[in-house]
Amino acid sequence: MRPGATAGDVELVLAHPIGVTEVAHGRVDAGELGLTADGDAIGRAATASDVRGLQRRYRVEGDALTYELDMATGATPLTLHLTGTLRRDA
Numbered sequence: 001m002r003p004g005a006t007a008g009d010v011e012l013v014l015a016h017p018i019g020v021t022e023v024a025h026g027r028v029d030a031g032e033l034g035l036t037a038d039g040d041a042i043g044r045a046a047t048a049s050d051v052r053g054l055q056r057r058y059r060v061e062g063d064a065l066t067y068e069l070d071m072a073t074g075a076t077p078l079t080l081h082l083t084g085t086l087r088r089d090a
Contacts, residue, residue: 010035012056019048024056033058038072050074063088 001012004025012024012035021043026035038053053072058065064087071081 012037018051019045020051022054024054026056031060053078063090 001010003009004011004027008028010026010028010033012022012026014022014024016022022037023041024035024037025041026033033056035056036054042051042054044051050073051071052074053070055070055078057068059067064085066083066085068083069081070078072078
């Protein structure tokens with residue numbers, strides 16, 4: 001994850017173990033970071049899963065960081081794929 005070209009913009013570059021690469025772009029707005037990757041921003045190895053789109057959302061509320069990941073494949077539209085919460089110990 002790194003800062004984008006203008007204030008508040010964020011870029012995310014990932015290589016997934018399922019044979020997919022992701023270059024997502026997003027923006028921090030009102031305490032939430034949203035990132036989107038689709039089309040040419042997703043690369044697939046010959047044996048990779050058929051991922052066509054990804055959207056991520058991160059939020060910080062108090063001592064908790066929550067995240068959600070939506071995924072589209074060749075067989076499914078963009079659908080909630082996973083969620084999680086990380087809590088800071090006092």
